[in-house]
Amino acid sequence: MRFVTGLTAIGLLALGVAPTPALAQHQMPEASAVPPTVVLGFADIDYVETERSIDEGFVLGQLVGHVSSGLSDRLTFFGEVSATAHPDEYKIEVERLILRYDFNDQLKLSGGRYHTPINYWNTAFHHGLWLQTTVSRPEMIKFGSKLLPVHFVGLQAEGSFPVTRLGIGYAAGFGNGRAGNIARAGDSGDINQHRAVLGLIYARPAEIYGLQVGGAAYVDKASADDGPDVDERIVSAHAVLARESPEILAEYAHIVHEPSSGGETTDSDAWYVQLAYRLPEPAEELKPYARVERDKVPDDDPLFGPFDLAYEGFLAGVRYDFASLAALKLEYRTERFAHDDRKASLWVQVAFTFGGR
Amino acid sequence: MKRRASILFQSLLTTVVLAAAVLVFPGRAAAQDGKPLAIAIVTNPQTRTSDLSFLELRKIFLGDKQFWDDNSRIVLLVRAPVARERDVVLNKIYRMSESQFQQYWIAKVFRAEVSSKPKIVYSADMTRELVTALPGSIGFVTADQVTSGMKVLRVNGKLPGEPGYPLQ
Numbered sequence: 156m157r158f159v160t161g162l163t164a165i166g167l168l169a170l171g172v173a174p175t176p177a178l179a180q181h182q183m184p185e186a187s188a189v190p191p192t193v194v195l196g197f198a199d200i201d202y203v204e205t206e207r208s209i210d211e212g213f214v215l216g217q218l219v220g221h222v223s224s225g226l227s228d229r230l231t232f233f234g235e236v237s238a239t240a241h242p243d244e245y246k247i248e249v250e251r252l253i254l255r256y257d258f259n260d261q262l263k264l265s266g267g268r269y270h271t272p273i274n275y276w277n278t279a280f281h282h283g284l285w286l287q288t289t290v291s292r293p294e295m296i297k298f299g300s301k302l303l304p305v306h307f308v309g310l311q312a313e314g315s316f317p318v319t320r321l322g323i324g325y326a327a328g329f330g331n332g333r334a335g336n337i338a339r340a341g342d343s344g345d346i347n348q349h350r351a352v353l354g355l356i357y358a359r360p361a362e363i364y365g366l367q368v369g370g371a372a373y374v375d376k377a378s379a380d381d382g383p384d385v386d387e388r389i390v391s392a393h394a395v396l397a398r399e400s401p402e403i404l405a406e407y408a409h410i411v412h413e414p415s416s417g418g419e420t421t422d423s424d425a426w427y428v429q430l431a432y433r434l435p436e437p438a439e440e441l442k443p444y445a446r447v448e449r450d451k452v453p454d455d456d457p458l459f460g461p462f463d464l465a466y467e468g469f470l471a472g473v474r475y476d477f478a479s480l481a482a483l484k485l486e487y488r489t490e491r492f493a494h495d496d497r498k499a500s501l502w503v504q505v506a507f508t509f510g511g512r
Numbered sequence: 513m514k515r516r517a518s519i520l521f522q523s524l525l526t527t528v529v530l531a532a533a534v535l536v537f538p539g540r541a542a543a544q545d546g547k548p549l550a551i552a553i554v555t556n557p558q559t560r561t562s563d564l565s566f567l568e569l570r571k572i573f574l575g576d577k578q579f580w581d582d583n584s585r586i587v588l589l590v591r592a593p594v595a596r597e598r599d600v601v602l603n604k605i606y607r608m609s610e611s612q613f614q615q616y617w618i619a620k621v622f623r624a625e626v627s628s629k630p631k632i633v634y635s636a637d638m639t640r641e642l643v644t645a646l647p648g649s650i651g652f653v654t655a656d657q658v659t660s661g662m663k664v665l666r667v668n669g670k671l672p673g674e675p676g677y678p679l680q
Contacts (some may be wrong), residue, residue, distance in 0.1 A: 183638060186645040188585045190627035195618060221622055228585050231627040235599065253624060255533045259579045278600070283622050317576040318568050359576075361567055398610070480618075508618060 427449030589651030
């Protein structure tokens with residue numbers, strides 16, 4: 156029943172809310188400054204062979220529906236819902252639900268559920284696997300990550316100064332931190348009396364197309380189920396060249412945990428560097444890529460310790476854009492989880508988007 | 513070890529097949545005709561701005577600048593594919609191919625950086641009608657398609673046809 160309800164919700168998002176492109180074609184756009192309803196969908200189908208102790212074979216990835224709809228010329232609703240295949244069910248998740256008022260370019264205020272903007276990947280690609288070059292996210296910000304808080308529920312102010320030399324932008328948030336399950340946000344309320352606070356500042360210099368550099372900070376008290384209260388401080392940095400030839404993504408996060416009742420402070424570090432290069436004609440559909448990443452997490456970390464989050468990974472692959480809105484990705488990975496041996500995997504993915512024309 | 517070798521072999525084999533497929537099915541993108549055209553940037557006559565730097569123009573067309581200086585919302589109008597003026601705008605302002613342009617706006621909407629994609633118009637007449645009717649709107653036509661009801665903006669202090677105008 157839950158599966159049917161969820162798929163119905165995604166179906167409504169993906170198909171039923173907006174007029175189909177065929178009907179809209181060649182019609183005069185509405186003479187209104189109110190943003191129209193826009194619906195996008197993303198999906199992927201994967202195949203995996205691996206030495207790891209996970210299921211192999213064909214895997215249905217996520218079916219994602221995204222809608223944005225103007226309620227006035229300044230008030231806009233954004234929603235993102237995903238359905239993820241699990242062994243005995245589909246899990247439906249409201250990934251983002253945001254109501255935003257745009258005062259101007261420099262100030263936009265919103266409330267709802269976000270992808271926490273302390274990690275570039277988290278807010279650049281969300282759940283649209285077609286948008287990202289690789290098969291999956293870096294381990295530090297993977298779906299369901301415990302390392303960094305992927306979601307954030309609360310209020311956010313954001314803005315930018317686009318027509319300046321540095322193209323400075325910012326985001327500041329105040330809201331619920333991690334839930335008792337530290338991979339989740341406090342959707343139904345904060346688990347403790349300490350709200351999370353975050354800040355992000357970045358620059359997109361006008362002279363260097365695609366370049367973005369920035370840093371962020373996040374402060375919260377985390378209260379894990381069956382764990383101690385922990386004061387959590389995260390600082391992160393990113394440097395990105397969002398081009399096709401080359402594409403360079405590099406991110407770093409430093410996480411400090413201090414037991415609220417006193418005790419030893421622990422430090423965790425996570426980083427990745429990804430390089431990709433779209434080949435010139437006549438092979439411009441091909442984009443080879445590689446990524447190296449490492450998450451260094453102490454075994455005695457009061458919050459992360461029970462979950463064995465240490466990770467080392469290297470991957471290399473090629474993306475083949477066989478249609479304008481669909482891509483085939485072939486990826487070889489070698490990974491070490493916690494204290495396990497290094498394991499190899501082969502991933503093949505077809506990722507696509509629909510509704511965006 | 514045997515298993516790892518097998519996975520590595522499969523990866524290499526699939527890469528070879530993929531490369532062969534690309535050679536057999538050549539690129540889908542046709543070469544663009546780069547013949548220069550004078551493109552006029554036009555707005556609703558009520559728009560207070562008369563002159564934009566090329567950087568401002570680019571930021572507007574990229575959806576990074578979404579409000580005019582008087583705080584009214586910018587409504588971006590872009591011609592549908594095939595129009596030659598669209599090709600010029602994609603080449604000179606966006607510096608993107610058609611597929612990169614599509615991907616750019618899908619990502620921009622998905623990231624909630626903009627509330628919607630540009631409004632797509634299918635003719636110069638449609639541009640004129642919308643620019644006339646819609647305060648805050650900005651679009652483009654070839655210089656010989658400018659009519660009354662449109663305000664032509666200077667770009668870097670130049671009008672279409674003047675030496676140094678960047679969109680011709």
